[in-house]
Amino acid sequence: TPADALAGAVKILVNSDDKSSLPAVLKALAQLDKTKGAGKQQTAAKGHFFKAAKLENHHLALEKMAAEMLGSPAGRYAAMAVVTLASRKGGSPESREMSLKAIEKGWSDPKQKIAFINAARDLRNPVINDRIRIAFSDPDQAVAKAAKDAAGRLKIQAPGADKTPKIATLKPEEALKKVTAHKGEVALGQAIFARATCNACHTVSQGEKQKGPYLGNIAETYRRNELAEAILVPNKTIAQGFATNVFSLKNGKSFVGFVTDEAGASVSIRDISSAEHTFRKSAIKERSTLPTSLMPPGLLSGFTVHEAASLLDYLESLVKK
Structure with missing residues (x-):
């Protein structure tokens, strides 16, 4: 079906190193939004887009598109991509920092501010919650309205509503x-x-x-x-499954994290940055357990x-x- 073709195109193009494919990706996502009965394909395409590892390679292009395509369906998805990258854990620190800076820069323009607020709302992404909370009292009425509309979905409390101590x-x-x-x-x-x-x-x-x-x-x-x-x-009291394991491999590499899977011939662990690492049991030189939890105090x-x-x-x- 046309919807399947669009979703398939997004899956392929979003994994390309060529940034010139981005407009086609955004156009396909926008087209799926307008296609009746394409809910399943739309969800799949969004998942491919927002979770793509190579998305961060295109952060500069996406930041530019978010600023230049305001008000368009493609611009909406570009803004959502910037918000996604600004909150992505385990990815490139550079793309995360640059995406946050792009939001900060765009915050001086009411239209861009609204675009980022709406992007965070649609994604249910809390990365700019503090900014949105302050925007409740923005002098621009359209910005204040967008912030208050987003508050319900993002569960943002009005400033001063919570009187309990930190x-x-x-x-x-x-x-x-x-x-x-x-x-x-x-x-x-x-x-x-x-x-x-x-x-x-x-x-x-x-x-x-x-x-x-x-x-x-x-x-x-x-x-x-x-x-x-x-x-x-x-x-x-370290919860079961959260013991901190240290693995020294025969190739000289070391990993610290909690085990997520050790069935079969391999071991998978997740480290403090939430990145996952998998290696074969036969590659392990030494394994030990630390007395502290990987969960940070x-x-x-x-x-x-x-x-x-x-x-x-x-x-x-x-x-x-």
């Missing part, structure tokens, strides 16, 4: 007590799961490709206070008690679905 201002024991006792919001907790990059190492759905320890049913094993402790003080230091409690509420809600 975790970093509390002693560990006090933070644990407050977070455990406080009632948050499940929807906000889902957004915090992404903002705190929990999704870099964890999944909550069996339908997703499994990464690190699965959290979809974690609340069946851990009580609320235990969950809070595992998140706020990860080195106190202070992950929620910049979040409030209400936000941390909302994360717990979200994790607890998963077992009720």
Whole structure:
């Protein structure tokens, strides 16, 4: 069908090193949006586009297209690509930094600001949440409206709405007590799961490709206070599956991370940057386990008690679905 052909073209072209293929990719994505009954192909094409490893090789071209094609369907996808690259973990630090700078530069133009706000909203990507929160009171009414419209989907609280203290201002024991006792919001907790990059190492759905320890049913094993402790003080009790393994290979390379799969003849691990590495067991020279968790301490230091409690509420809600 024409929709299958468009999705197939996106899959092939997005993996090209030739940036001249980008306009065709964006045009195909825009065409799929207008094609009736093409929901499945549209979802597949978007997945190919936003997850393509080579997308970051074209960040300069995408930044330029996002700025020059404002208001067009292709420009919308270019802006979404820039937002995606600005939040991509485990990729090129250069493309991530340049994409963030492109957003910062575009923020001085109301039309570009709206384009990036809408891109983040459509992607449910929290990378510019702080900017969007400030834009609630933007002097340009169209910008303020776009920011407030995006707030619901991104679960952004209005400035000053959350009066609870930040975790970093509390002693560990006090933070644990407050977070455990406080009632948050499940929807906000889902957004915090992404903002705190929990999704870099964890999944909550069996339908997703499994990464690190699965959290979809974690609340069946851990009580609320235990969950809070595992998140706020990860080195106190290292959760099963999160032991930090060190692998020294016969070729001189070393890897540190938690094991995601060691069935068969190979071992797969995920490191602190969420990058995955796979090597054959026969290539291992030495393997050891560190006494500390790979999960970094202070992950929620910049979040409030209400936000941390909302994360717990979200994790607890998963077992009720």
